[in-house]
Amino acid sequence: MTVLDTPTSAAPGTVPEPVGPPVTGADCLMRALEAAGTDIVFGMPGGAILPAYDALLDASAIQHVLVRHKQGAGHAAVGYTLATGRVGVCMATSGPGATNLVTAIADAHARSVPLVAITGQVPRSLLGRDSFQEVDICGITRSITRHNFLVTDAHEIADRVLEAFRLAADEEAGPVLVDITKDALQQQVSAPAIQYTPPAQRPGLVPAVPAIPAGNHTDAPLTPESVTAALARGSERPTAYVVGPGGHALWAEECPSATAGPTGYAVPAALGAAFGRPDLTVWAVTGEDCFLATGRELATGALNGIPFRVAVLRRDADRPQADLVGLAESMGCVGMRCTTPSELDAAIRRSGTVQDRPVLLDVVLP
Template sequence: MLRKGADIIIETLKKEGVEVIFGIPGGAIMEVYDALYRHGGIKHILARHEQGAGHMAEGYAKATGKVGVAMATSGPGATNLVTPIADAYMDSVPVVFITGQVPTHLIGNDAFQEVDIVGITRPITKHNFLVKRIEDLPLIIRQAFYIASTGRPGPVLIDIPKDITQKLSDVSIPTDEEVRESLPGYKPHVEGNPQQIKKAAKLIMSAKRPVLYVGGGAVQSEAQKELVELAELMKIPVTTTNMGKGAFPEDHPLALHMLGMHGTYYANMAVYNCDLLIAVGARFDDRVTGKIEEFAPQAQIIHIDIDPASISKNITVDVPIVGDVKIVLRKLIEELKKEGAKILFPKERQEWIELIESWKKNYPLRYRNSDSVIKPQYVVEQIWEATKGDAIITAGVGQHQMWAAMFYKYKFPRQFINSGGLGTMGFGLPAAIGAKIGRPEKEVFVIDGDGSFVMTMQELITAVQYKVPVKIAIINNAYLGMVRQWQELFYDRRYAEVDLSVQPDFVKLAEACGAVGFRAEKPKEVREIIEEALKIQDKPVVLDFVVDKEENVLPMVPAGKSYRDMILEDGKKAVEAETMYLVG
C-alpha cells in the first residue's frame, strides 16, 4: 500500500516501541507532525525550546534505559538541538534526533531555514543520516535505533528533507535480522576475551589493595547485581564516578562513593594507594584522574569497557577486556569461583579494608551547619531524608550538582541524572520532565542552581501543561557558584562577572507559569517546604532555597593536580592530613 514518507516514519517509530516524542514543529517537519496527529498512539510533549526537548529525551533515556526521541524542524530548530546532541554523545545516552530539512532540490542553495545539520553534528553523533530516498526511510530509522542502543550507546541524527516526507511508497518495514545484516561493519563485541578474563581473575586474587572504579557503563549495562557480588566475593571496595552513581549502592559497607575532583577523601586515597585498579565502564576522564602521572601510581589496571576506543586512550592499562560490562563481570565471577575465589593475601586484604574504614571515620563528607543561614548541603540532606532516599534526582551543572552527588545517597541505577561530560547548565529541569514521564511512579527532584535554572526555566511551562509534578529545588546563592569558587581559590577573589543578584522572584515566576512556589530563608523552613512540595502531585513545584552565598564544594582536587593536593573541608591538603600509606 502506498503511504506518505511521514506515515512510514510514524509506523516505523511504533515498530520500535516509541512511547513519547519531545519536540517542536515547524515547516520542514510539518508532514511528520500531521502524520503523528492522524495516527495517534505516540504521546508528544511540546517543549518551549528545542534544547529543552533534547534534554527531555536524554532524561527519559537515562531514567528508563530506552531510546529517547527528540524532533525539530530545519535551520534553527535543528541547531538548537546541537547542545543536547553533544551532551548525549559525551554521556553515551541513546537518543534518536529527527530533524526536518529543506526539500532535496534546495539543499545547498541557502534555502530558507537550511543548515547542514549532518555536517554540523558529525563529530558529536555516534552516527548520522541524510535521507535521500523514501525507500530508505524505514531501514534508516531502524538502523538509527539499533546503533543508538547497542555497543556504547549514543545519539544518532536522522535529517529528513520535506519532499521525502511527502512522497509516496509501498516500502515495508525491515525485520530485526534485516537491520543487523544491513550493517555488516557494525558488530559490537560483548562477550570479553576468555584469556583476558582469566588474567583479570588472577590479578584480583593476588592483589593486596584492590579497588573497583565504576563508571556510567555499569549503569547502562544494568550490572549492579554483578558488581555487588564481585565486591562481596573478593572483598573489594568500590568507588563510582559521577555518571556511575547508583551502579553500586552507596549504603553498602564497601562503598567509597565518588572519586575525583570532588570525590571523597577515602575514595581518592584508596585509588592513590591501591595496587590493583579494576575500571568498569569508565573512561578515565580528567575530572577523575587529575594529574595522570600520579593517578593510581602503584597499581596494575584492568579495564572492562564495551568501547575499544576508550581502552588505553587516557591511561595505559595492563589487562584490557572489551565487552559488555554485565556479561564480562558475570564471566569474571564464574572464573573466580572456579579458582575457589581465593584471596592469596587475606591478612593484607583485611588490613586494606580496615585502613579504608579508618579514612571513612576520620575524613567523612562534612560541612559546618548553621542555625542562621541555610547551607546547601543541608538542603540536599533534607531532600534525601524526606524522600527516604528513593527519589530520582536530576541536576543542572555547578556547585549544586556536586552537592547533589555528595550528599544524596544513591542506591539504584538511573537514580542520579546529570550532565557529566559536557557539563551543560540548564540540563536539570528538562531532564527531570523526561525522567518523570518515563518513570511516573517515582518522585523526581531537580537540584538546580539559580544560574543553571534560568537557562531553561521556560520548560516549567511545559511541566505545567502536561501536569508533570517535578520538584525543583533551587540552590539560590546569587552567584555563578562554581566559577566564583574558582575565582576565590585561584584568582585572589576577583569575582569577574559572576554576580546573579538580579534574578526573578522564583516563587512569583512559578505562580505566573501555573506552578506552585515556596521559599525558605532560614534552616528551620527547609524541611517544611520540602514536605509541602511532596504533597502536590498534579503540577510542578519550585522551591527557592536562599543559601550561604560563598559556601564552597569541598573536598576539591585543583585542576591538573594529584590527589595529594586535594583540599579538604578544613582547608588542609590531603598530603598534610596524614602520612600517605603508599608502599614501595
C-alpha cells in the same frame, strides 16, 4: 522497501513484500518509531518537519510532548533515557530548530547516552542553495554523534530510523541523528513491512530510597549539603536527582541516583525523567543561571500535569535575577521561597502533596 530485522547477532532474514495502500514518508517514520518501541517524542513543530507531525496524529502509540524550546526537547529526551534505560527521541525542524538540539546531542555524546534526534530538512531540490532555514545539520553534528543520516527518499526512511536506534543502543552507545528532507516526508510509497527486534533495554537510574529522618536541624544555616540531605529526608518514594553544572555536579558524581549535565540541563531533563518514570519522585537541583536558561519547561510540566520538583539554590549575597516564585506561579506551578531549614522542610513536605504540576523551591543560602 527493505526494512531489516536488526538484532546485532542475527543475520537479516527474508522480508515480506510490502502490502496495503500507499503511505507517505512521514507515515514510514512513525511506523519505524513504533516498531522501535518509542512511546514518547519530545519536540516542537516547524515548516520542514510538519508532515511528520501530521502523521504523528495517527500514531496512537506515541505521545508527543510539546516543549517550549527545542533545547528542552533534547535534554528531556536525555533525561528520559537516563531514567528509563530506553532510547530517548527528540524532534525538531530544519535550521535553528535542528541547531537548538546540538547542546543536548553533544552532552549525550560525551556521556554515551542513547538518543535518536529526528530533524526536518528543506526539500532535496533546495539543498546546497542557502535556502530558507537550510543548515547542514549532518555536517554540524558529525563529530558529536555515533552516526548521522541525510535521507532524501521516502523508501529509505524506515531503514535509516531503525538503524539509528540500533546504533544508539549498542555497546558503543550514543546519539544518532536522522535528517529527512520535507519532500521525502511527503513522498508516497508502498507501506513498509517492518521486522525489527529492539535491542535489550539498558538499566535506568538507580533511585535513592527515602532516608531515615535525622535530628532537628532548624537552627543550623542552610548549606548545599543540608539542602540535599533535607530533600532525601523529605522523600516518601524512591527519588532521582537531576543536577545542573558547577558545585552541584560534584555531589552528583557521588550519588548513583543523580545525573548532571550542562547549563540548561536540569529542568528539562527532570521533565523527561518524570515522564519516563512516574513511579519516582524527581528533583532538579540547580543554580539560578541554569534554571533561567530553560526554566520555561516548567510550563510544559504544568500543561501535562507532571509533578516533578525543582530546587534552585542561590546565595543571599547574590542579587536575584528574577522573582523565581512568581515566575513558577505564572507558568501554573507551585512556587515557595525557603530561607531557613524549617521553611525548607515545610516546603518539601508540601511539595509531596502536589501531584498535578511542578513545584519550585527558591532556596536562599546565607
